[in-house]
Amino acid sequence: MNVQMTIPEAGPRVATAPLLDIAGLRVAYRGLAGWTQVVRGVDLSLAPGRTLVLLGESGSGKSVTLRAIPGLLREEGARVEGHVRVGGQDVTTLPPAELLKLRGGRVGFIFQEPMTALDPVFRIGDQIAETIVQHRGVSWRAAMATARELFDLVQIPSAERRLKAYPNELSGGLRQRAMIAMAMSCEPELLLADEPTTALDATVQIQVLLLLREIQRERGTAMVFVTHDLGVAAEIADEVAVMYAGRIVERGGAEQVLLYPRHPYTRALTNCVVQGSYRDQRLGELSGAPPDVSRLPPGCSFAPRCPARAEDCLRHEPDFRSLAPGHDAACLHPSGPSADPSSRPGVPAGSPKGH
Ligand SMILES: Nc1ncnc2c1ncn2[C@@H]1O[C@H](COP(=O)(O)OP(=O)(O)OP(=O)(O)O)[C@@H](O)[C@H]1O
Ligand SMILES: [Mg+2]
16 A cells, blocks of 8 residues: 555643553463463553554454454453453453443444445445444434434445445445444444455555544544554554564554664564555565464564574563653664664655655
8 A cells, every 4th residue: 555654743642541541461362282372461551532553463463452452352262361441441341231332332343354344134324323223222213314424424425325235235445434434333432443444455445544534533533553554554643552472562652663663673664664665565574474472482572583682582571661751662672762764774765744
């Protein structure tokens, strides 16, 4: 996807109670060889209205972390430890009925594949209206009117006709818009999006992404957005968290992390993108393969691929530490702050902020 590197200004940090607060999240799945820890202690918080992008190679635990937020892992038989709080409610201990209220109420979910959320045998308008009736307790007529407004919001042309369509009668881009309408139908405070544009053509991807950003800003919805695509991250993120082997290895403001990365993994990711311009650059083009989380080496899990590896990296798993206000990394030897990102190999001159 060809999105210009236009990182939004981080803005002043205001002390607001977090809408989302994840503390010590650990997730394990049982396989043939016993339990495998796929998320290994994630801490994250997000203030209302902010957008956090989760970046990382395939298998790093982004989707599992995202699915833990509305308690979806309970249905998968995963072992979950730690706490996830949304608006102060602890999702990990919420009774099933309350959890259902949370999903599609306070929290909306946009998947990569719309058919995960849309039922092929019901008309789209009916599905959205049904959700609205369930969560808001309004009449069918009022719910249908809201569904119509939502179709306008997500810019689905000929809304009246499309509301009556079955999901399979719409193009991929329109189906994705319909799912965004569905996710927004209960005016969520928190929107969770797992690679919502990846399956679409490049031009449609950009349209959907810009639309999502516009709706999110207009309505003040907070968002956690998972992507492989640094162009997308730069376009949409206020904050970025980079995951590697089930842990967050670097996090901070979008500009700090994407332009002044301090963890060797983030530096490698951003360099490999920049060298070939942003077009269709995805993560996963580093040398070496992501590790098998069931057989992690001792010490830092990135050490085997790390160009800055020192001897102690093979022995100690680094804790998170603060590098600058609001910028942390889990690395024993983070690189120094670079004054000018364009002096870093591969970073195009004049890319960020100035637009
Ligand atoms: N339901 C499941 N049962 C067993 N293992 C799972 C399950 N879901 C995910 N995993 C494992 O957890 C790890 C993290 O998976 P996850 O889907 O979160 O990765 P990801 O970062 O989203 O990757 P991608 O970018 O490919 O979507 C992987 O090793 C995956 O195989
Ligand atoms: Mg995923």
